[in-house]
Amino acid sequence: MKICLVCxxxxxxxxxxxxKEAFEGHETFFVTYDSTRTRGLERRYLLQNIGTNPLVxxxxxxxxxxxxxxxxxxxxxxxxxxxxxxxxxxAKILRIKTIFIESWTRxxxxxxxxxxxxxxxxxxxxxxxxxxxxYGKKARYEGAIL
Amino acid sequence: xxxxxxxxxxxGFDRLLKKMDELAGTVGEEVVMQIGHTSFRPTxxxxxxxxxxxxxxxxxxxxxxxxxxxxxxxxxxxxxxTPVIVVPRLKRYDEVIDDHQLDFARELEKExxxxxxxxxxxxxxxxxxxxxxxxxxxxxxxxxxxxKKYIAQFEPD
Numbered sequence: 001m002k003i004c005l006v007c008x009x010x011x012x013x014x015x016x017x018x019x020k021e022a023f024e025g026h027e028t029f030f031v032t033y034d035s036t037r038t039r040g041l042e043r044r045y046l047l048q049n050i051g052t053n054p055l056v057x058x059x060x061x062x063x064x065x066x067x068x069x070x071x072x073x074x075x076x077x078x079x080x081x082x083x084x085x086x087x088x089x090x091a092k093i094l095r096i097k098t099i100f101i102e103s104w105t106r107x108x109x110x111x112x113x114x115x116x117x118x119x120x121x122x123x124x125x126x127x128x129x130x131x132x133x134x135y136g137k138k139a140r141y142e143g144a145i146l
Numbered sequence: 147x148x149x150x151x152x153x154x155x156x157x158g159f160d161r162l163l164k165k166m167d168e169l170a171g172t173v174g175e176e177v178v179m180q181i182g183h184t185s186f187r188p189t190x191x192x193x194x195x196x197x198x199x200x201x202x203x204x205x206x207x208x209x210x211x212x213x214x215x216x217x218x219x220x221x222x223x224x225x226x227x228t229p230v231i232v233v234p235r236l237k238r239y240d241e242v243i244d245d246h247q248l249d250f251a252r253e254l255e256k257e258x259x260x261x262x263x264x265x266x267x268x269x270x271x272x273x274x275x276x277x278x279x280x281x282x283x284x285x286x287x288x289x290x291x292x293x294k295k296y297i298a299q300f301e302p303d
Contacts, residue, residue, distance in 0.1 A: 001297070001300070001301050001302070003297070008154070009154050010153045010154030010155065010217075010218070011153060011154075011217045011218030011219070012218075014218035014219075014221060015218060018221070018285070019289065019290055019293060021290050022289075022290045022291075022294050022297065023293075023297070033154075035154065035196060036196045036197060036198055036201075037154075037196065037197075037199050037202075039198075040198050040199055040200070049156070051156050074300060074301075074302065075297065075300050077293070097300045099293070099297075101289075101293075104218075104250075105216065105217055105218075105246055105247065105250040106246055106250075107246070107249045107250060107253055108246075108249055109244055109245075109246045109249065112243075122300075123296050125289070125292070127289070140292075142288055142289055142292030143286045143287075143288025143289040143291075143292065144286055144288075144289055145285070145286065145289060146221075146283065146284065146285060146286055
């Protein structure tokens with residue numbers, strides 16, 4: 001199955017790389033931010049860092065749409081951050097399944113991205129049991145990267 | 147050598163880098179910094195803004211101790227068997243969006259996984275301790291297994 005891995009280029013990428021064993025036997029590609037680090041990834045699409053810039057977010061929606069239409073993944077997995085927003089909302093329209101994993105560094109405080117993608121995620125995982133109370137019934141705790 | 151890394155964060159971490167640059171001029175040990183988006187430019191320490199995955203690992207391996215934020219850079223240091231000191235970014239200095247790094251640092255400290263310095267004025271004293279130990283990384287396989295289970299559910303028949 002083709003899986004699209006979506007994450008920003010720092011710690012969120014490190015978390016996704018910690019989970020790479022879960023994707024063995026599947027075809028994967030990354031959509032992440034352009035940086036010295038991510039240029040070293042094998043199969044990847046590199047976008048401009050969205051941060052809090054609405055214009056760059058709009059551009060990211062267009063780029064993400066092009067990538068998803070071209071690659072046609074069956075599933076998107078993301079560990080955040082805001083780059084997951086265009087991916088998950090487009091996935092809803094394109095009927096691509098989604099799994100979101102909230103960051104390991106989040107014990108009690110949900111991320112802004114987590115709150116935004118929660119309603120459209122097919123699977124929503126947190127890495128601390130106590131964070132469950134901040135999300136709805138769909139959220140699950142199934143362990144953490146460490 | 148002391149390696150300081152502040153990752154890809156879009157906000158700078160001046161408070162940590164200024165203190166470490168000051169110490170670079172006095173402690174008699176080489177200090178190398180990855181400064182990311184921090185606007186402050188060190189004058190005593192060697193520095194660069196970003197590097198590759200391999201580059202970070204190499205600096206972490208060479209270092210006696212790694213000083214960083216309580217985030218995934220901890221793993222880079224621990225994978226290389228290097229002791230880690232973390233300094234949480236704080237919202238009140240506009241170093242981060244909220245105080246989740248403070249929560250995370252407190253939890254890791256409680257579990258004995260890292261040494262935490264909350265006040266940068268204590269860095270010199272903590273860096274000079276000879277009993278800084280590298281913590282072993284123990285991966286929790288549960289999340290990987292859960293992911294495999296969900297992925298299998300989504301596979302077309």
